[in-house]
Amino acid sequence: MKKLIRSFGYAFKGFGYAAATQLNFRIHVVAMLTACLLGYALHISAGEWMWVMLCVALVISAELINTAIEVLTDLVSPEYNAKAGHVKDAGAAAVLIIAIFALGVGLIIFLPKIIALIHAA
Numbered sequence: 001m002k003k004l005i006r007s008f009g010y011a012f013k014g015f016g017y018a019a020a021t022q023l024n025f026r027i028h029v030v031a032m033l034t035a036c037l038l039g040y041a042l043h044i045s046a047g048e049w050m051w052v053m054l055c056v057a058l059v060i061s062a063e064l065i066n067t068a069i070e071v072l073t074d075l076v077s078p079e080y081n082a083k084a085g086h087v088k089d090a091g092a093a094a095v096l097i098i099a100i101f102a103l104g105v106g107l108i109i110f111l112p113k114i115i116a117l118i119h120a121a
């Protein structure tokens with residue numbers, strides 16, 4: 001049990017490290033919190049919440065894995081190395097693809113509701 005609690009602590013430490021050092025991570029956390037607030041305010045359905053939660057988990061996990069890749073790359077290759085660059089670029093590309101997916105889901109769920117609200121006003 002103690003071990004389990006300790007590993008939660010490590011996970012929170014990892015989250016804190018990413019939040020303290022990565023601007024993109026902070027931007028994505030704010031975007032995901034905004035999506036959750038919008039979901040609450042616009043009374044989205046259970047099915048729509050599942051998509052939003054999937055996007056939150058994907059985006060935040062991708063950012064955390066990308067942070068791990070960046071830190072490890074800097075550790076292994078502090079000097080310029082083309083392969084180190086490819087590793088970081090591939091990590092960044094993975095985050096971009098997931099962010100685009102999340103943006104698409106957000107537009108599909110929220111845009112019609114926001115347009116309907118504007119028309120009703």
Ligand SMILES: Nc1ncnc2c1ncn2[C@@H]1O[C@H](COP(=O)(O)OP(=O)(O)OP(=O)(O)O)[C@@H](O)[C@H]1O
Nearest residue numbers: 021022023070077078079080081082084085088089
């Ligand atoms: N050791 C390296 N060797 C070769 N190219 C690198 C190296 N480190 C970084 N790069 C190149 O610079 C880009 C930016 O790297 P950097 O580590 O600054 O990441 P970042 O995405 O700007 O993240 P952050 O600013 O949060 O550290 C990489 O995607 C890669 O193309």
